[in-house]
Amino acid sequence: MKVRLVDIAHARSGDKGDTANVGVIALKAEWYPLLAEQLTLDRVRRHFTGVITGDVERFELPNLHALNFLLHGALDGGGTLSLKTDAQGKVFSTAMLRMMLDVPDARARELALPAAPTRA
Amino acid sequence: MSARQNDPDRIVRVASGQGFWGDWLDAPRRQVEGGPVDYLMLDYLAEVTMSILQKQKERDPAMGYARDFIGAMESVLPAVTDRGVKVIANAGGVNPVACARAVLDVARARGAAGKVKVGVVTGDDLLPRLDELLDSGHPLTNMETGEALSTVRDRVLSANAYIGSTPIVEALARGANVVVTGRSTDTALTMAPLRHEFGWGATEWDKLAAGIIAGHIIECGAQCSGGNCLYEWRTIPDLANIGYPIVEARADGSFVVTKHPHTGGRINVPSVSEQLVYEMGDPHSYITPDVVADFTSIRLAADGPDRVRVFGIGGRPATDKLKVSIAYRAGFKAVGTLVYAWPDALEKARLADRVLRERLDTMGLEFDQLLTEFVGVSATHGPLAETTGEAQEVQLRVGVRSPDRKAVERFTREIAPLVLNGPPTVTGFAGGRPKVEEIVAYWPALVDKRVVQTSVEVLS
Numbered sequence: 054m055k056v057r058l059v060d061i062a063h064a065r066s067g068d069k070g071d072t073a074n075v076g077v078i079a080l081k082a083e084w085y086p087l088l089a090e091q092l093t094l095d096r097v098r099r100h101f102t103g104v105i106t107g108d109v110e111r112f113e114l115p116n117l118h119a120l121n122f123l124l125h126g127a128l129d130g131g132g133t134l135s136l137k138t139d140a141q142g143k144v145f146s147t148a149m150l151r152m153m154l155d156v157p158d159a160r161a162r163e164l165a166l167p168a169a170p171t172r173a
Numbered sequence: 174m175s176a177r178q179n180d181p182d183r184i185v186r187v188a189s190g191q192g193f194w195g196d197w198l199d200a201p202r203r204q205v206e207g208g209p210v211d212y213l214m215l216d217y218l219a220e221v222t223m224s225i226l227q228k229q230k231e232r233d234p235a236m237g238y239a240r241d242f243i244g245a246m247e248s249v250l251p252a253v254t255d256r257g258v259k260v261i262a263n264a265g266g267v268n269p270v271a272c273a274r275a276v277l278d279v280a281r282a283r284g285a286a287g288k289v290k291v292g293v294v295t296g297d298d299l300l301p302r303l304d305e306l307l308d309s310g311h312p313l314t315n316m317e318t319g320e321a322l323s324t325v326r327d328r329v330l331s332a333n334a335y336i337g338s339t340p341i342v343e344a345l346a347r348g349a350n351v352v353v354t355g356r357s358t359d360t361a362l363t364m365a366p367l368r369h370e371f372g373w374g375a376t377e378w379d380k381l382a383a384g385i386i387a388g389h390i391i392e393c394g395a396q397c398s399g400g401n402c403l404y405e406w407r408t409i410p411d412l413a414n415i416g417y418p419i420v421e422a423r424a425d426g427s428f429v430v431t432k433h434p435h436t437g438g439r440i441n442v443p444s445v446s447e448q449l450v451y452e453m454g455d456p457h458s459y460i461t462p463d464v465v466a467d468f469t470s471i472r473l474a475a476d477g478p479d480r481v482r483v484f485g486i487g488g489r490p491a492t493d494k495l496k497v498s499i500a501y502r503a504g505f506k507a508v509g510t511l512v513y514a515w516p517d518a519l520e521k522a523r524l525a526d527r528v529l530r531e532r533l534d535t536m537g538l539e540f541d542q543l544l545t546e547f548v549g550v551s552a553t554h555g556p557l558a559e560t561t562g563e564a565q566e567v568q569l570r571v572g573v574r575s576p577d578r579k580a581v582e583r584f585t586r587e588i589a590p591l592v593l594n595g596p597p598t599v600t601g602f603a604g605g606r607p608k609v610e611e612i613v614a615y616w617p618a619l620v621d622k623r624v625v626q627t628s629v630e631v632l633s
Contacts, residue, residue, distance in 0.1 A: 063403045063404045063443060063447065064403060064447075064450075065401075065403065065447040065448070065450055065451050066451075067451045067452035067453075068452065069452060069454060070317045070615065070617065071317065072317075074450070074451075074452060074453050074454065076446075076447070076449075076450020076451070076453055078404075078443065078446050078447065078450065080404075080443075100557070101557075103555070103556045104554075104555045104556060104557060110455075112453075112455060112456050112457070113469075114450075114456050114468060114469050115469075116469055116470065116471055116472060117446050117449060117450070117468075117471065117473070118446075119446060119449075119450055121450055121453050121456055123454065129542065129544060130542075130574075130614075131615075132220060132221060132614065132615045133221055133503075133612050133613055133614055133615070134503060134506075134574065134612055134614050136506060136508060136542055136544040136572030136573070136574055137544065137546070137552075137572075138546055138548065138552045138553060138570065139552075139553050144553045144554070146403065147403075147554070148553070148554045148555075148557050151554065151557050
């Protein structure tokens with residue numbers, strides 16, 4: 054089943070120099086293990102291909118049902134150097150939440166995940 | 174340690190009244206008038222603020238601090254003098270002593286001269302010592318790029334060590350009811366009063382870490398109490414009267430995050446979680462001058478409406494380094510915009526961008542960076558943005574960056590002509606020519622703790 058990350062997680066992002074961080078938090082505690090499985094380093098690297106110039110780091114915070122990602126080379130130099138509208142990485146949060154996940158049907162039913170709306 | 178400091182039922186309330194310089198002017202007063210608080214914490218300094226203040230001080234030696242703080246002090250003065258609320262702020266910028274004198278001037282003008290004692294923390298300013306430090310084997314290497322500071326030495330505007338809670342605790346112990354610092358860490362402003370009130374020692378790592386995390390949660394003001402909160406944002410009540418956060422701390426290091434009754438916004442586990450992950454690096458090691466806090470140890474629990482209990486926090490010994498924030502001149506930039514309307518708004522904006530680039534190219538202008546964004550289409554999410562459906566209007570936004578001021582200036586003259594000699598249905602140029610801005614960039618470095626000596630003065 055297709056599941057939109059935006060339907061099962063919330064997020065906040067910020068900056069540290071030319072690095073944006075995105076914290077992704079499961080909307081329900083029982084969805085956190087699925088997030089941790091799905092949001093692998095490779096998956097997130099692929100998602101941000103062409104958006105950032107550096108590598109990605111990944112950290113787990115099971116206590117907050119959250120994952121933290123550092124996206125290096127995300128902000129055109131960052132801070133005052135950056136020419137970007139989002140020079141401080143404030144809205145990388147929802148850029149991350151655009152991700153579409155593929156979840157086996159049985160697992161999706163067991164976790165009562167909301168299915169992605171189908172395009173008309 | 175006194176019995177009062179150890180009392181497990183005693184609660185100390187630290188209220189956040191300002192999350193950055195430019196935050197809501199009403200918030201400090203609302204925090205001291207809306208209910209009981211013991212301390213008001215005001216955070217004014219962002220990474221580049223120090224360099225702006227340094228420029229102001231160069232023009233006028235009596236300036237160089239966050240002027241907003243003086244207005245905030247006026248608005249909370251009765252609470253300070255009559256109800257014993259203490260104020261801690263890093264508003265001192267590059268001139269904490271002048272800031273403290275301005276606070277005393279306000280107190281005098283309001284007939285409260287004897288009732289205000291201002292503790293001033295200095296020693297964070299490394300600018301006068303920069304060459305001495307470089308010469309004595311402190312290279313102040315850029316933490317991000319690995320470059321030596323010598324490459325930009327002649328362009329440095331300010332250099333300040335991030336200092337911890339200890340000098341603030343000292344100022345409070347010496348009877349200050351207002352403490353003004355320069356570049357202290359944002360979190361120290363919350364942690365210091367807790368150390369002072371509960372007598373936490375400099376090696377009680379778990380408690381110090383709890384103080385840091387309390388500080389992290391409230392240092393961005395309303396960003397933990399319903400502001401900028403993605404979780405169920407449509408239902409967050411009364412943002413117009415949003416309540417700024419308050420930490421209710423206990424001696425054991427546990428605390429509750431809450432806000433005054435009859436205020437808007439919302440404090441729940443998701444709102445606090447969002448703030449906890451804000452600007453987070455490696456969650457195992459949140460490094461501060463006082464302690465290394467472990468964000469993977471934090472436990473959160475709902476504790477009634479608009480109350481979240483935070484507990485279980487662990488910390489490790491601090492490192493022997495302090496972070497240094499250095500600002501240096503890094504060239505010039507300008508950003509120009511034009512708005513294209515339906516139909517085919519994006520196509521027109523793209524054509525205008527091509528025309529502009531060809532003209533810049535023909536003139537032989539060179540830029541370190543030339544960045545085009547299509548606001549309304551892909552400015553914030555780039556290639557991740559969905560481009561289905563026709564945009565009703567698109568803002569073309571072009572920015573340039575160069576060490577050559579003349580090149581940037583020439584660029585600013587190339588936007589307006591497009592209104593008459595470029596693609597059609599264009600508007601939005603009422604603001605005039607884009608401004609050329611000098612870039613003051615941020616250079617993060619580390620320095621040995623032992624070379625930074627802070628000192629505390631109490632003025633009255």
